[in-house]
Amino acid sequence: MQLSRNFYDKAVPTRNLVTTITGIVTLIISILVGFGILTPEQSTELQTHATVLINSGVAIWGAVTAVILMFKATDA
DSSP, X not given: OOOOTTTOOTXXXXXXXXXXXXXXXXXXXXXXXXXXXXXXXXXXXXXXXXHHHHHHHXXXXXXXXXXXXXXXXXXX
């Protein structure tokens, strides 16, 4: 199965993952507002918190990867 480059680009996998996760969270929040479960004010605050959590997750992933590469990487 071939995914389009709009959905997944091997050259920048982290950026695609962040964009995809952010889009999914935004979609879920929009649906919750549409059904009246959340107010627009709550959705704005929730979106802000979700963005902070997603960016924090990416930063943690990058730090863990960097530590692993320090011990596993070899010079060419």
